[in-house]
Amino acid sequence: MFEAGIETSYLTLEYGMAELMNNRHILKKLQEEVRSQGKKLDMITEEDLGSMAYLRATIKETLRLHPPAPFLLPHFSTTDCKIDGYLIPSNTRVLVNAWALGRDPSSWERPEDFLPERFLQDQDGDVDTQMRGKDLRFLPFGFGRRICPGMNFGFATMEVMLANLMYHFDWDVPNMVGTGAGVDMAESFGLTLRRKEKLQLVPRIP
Ligand code: HEM
Numbered sequence: 154m155f156e157a158g159i160e161t162s163y164l165t166l167e168y169g170m171a172e173l174m175n176n177r178h179i180l181k182k183l184q185e186e187v188r189s190q191g192k193k194l195d196m197i198t199e200e201d202l203g204s205m206a207y208l209r210a211t212i213k214e215t216l217r218l219h220p221p222a223p224f225l226l227p228h229f230s231t232t233d234c235k236i237d238g239y240l241i242p243s244n245t246r247v248l249v250n251a252w253a254l255g256r257d258p259s260s261w262e263r264p265e266d267f268l269p270e271r272f273l274q275d276q277d278g279d280v281d282t283q284m285r286g287k288d289l290r291f292l293p294f295g296f297g298r299r300i301c302p303g304m305n306f307g308f309a310t311m312e313v314m315l316a317n318l319m320y321h322f323d324w325d326v327p328n329m330v331g332t333g334a335g336v337d338m339a340e341s342f343g344l345t346l347r348r349k350e351k352l353q354l355v356p357r358i359p
Pocket residue numbers: 154157158159161162165220221222225226227292293294295296297298299300301302303304306307308
């Protein structure tokens with residue numbers, strides 16, 4: 154439970170920060186949203202998140218490109234079924250490649266680009282319908298009866314953390330302060346998807 158709850162959230166946050174360092178115009182836009190909403194606050198809390206649509210879109214876009222559980226959890230087929238002409242016999246272990254679904258060029262325009270705008274139309278509810286396993290192109294929390302039970306909590310935690318990182322600090326890459334340099338995005342695959350190198354950044358008080 155701790156592993157499922159903590160590691161997934163911090164890996165997403167780490168990837169989100171890395172993408173923002175490589176897409177400074179998005180970092181700036183996100184900071185503008187958070188700082189304009191968060192005027193005069195000491196901390197951004199859950200109550201302040203309602204109007205931060207770009208923040209939500211940025212986290213979803215991070216989850217699309219870097220789902221922390223790239224193959225979800227192993228499932229078993231309970232009956233024989235046919236998918237795309239392939240027979241999956243009953244009692245077969247099935248892994249769903251959420252990472253590949255999120256980058257499928259037949260589903261996404263410019264699939265390799267980090268573009269939070271693609272999620273901006275989608276504003277309903279707390280954690281929207283799209284992420285509840287209703288859109289099979291985008292399954293960072295899985296789907297069906299075994300969908301992640303920590304989805305709402307995990308998403309809200311990431312929103313609060315990222316909003317505060319944006320609100321309180323400007324960010325740079327060590328030894329490259331002020332140059333706008335980016336970070337390496339090499340990945341290491343396993344049960345969880347993580348960066349090959351730990352992300353190191355320099356916070357600055359604006
Ligand atoms: C970024 C945040 C998170 C992501 C992306 C995530 C993703 C996932 C995924 C993909 C699964 C497997 C679903 C499937 O195979 O269909 C899962 C299961 C699970 N998650 Fe999360 N999770 C996150 C946060 C959390 C949090 C915060 C908690 C608890 C506080 C949690 C608890 C669990 C548990 C207990 C399961 C197993 C559910 C079952 O097998 O019935 N997760 N999660």
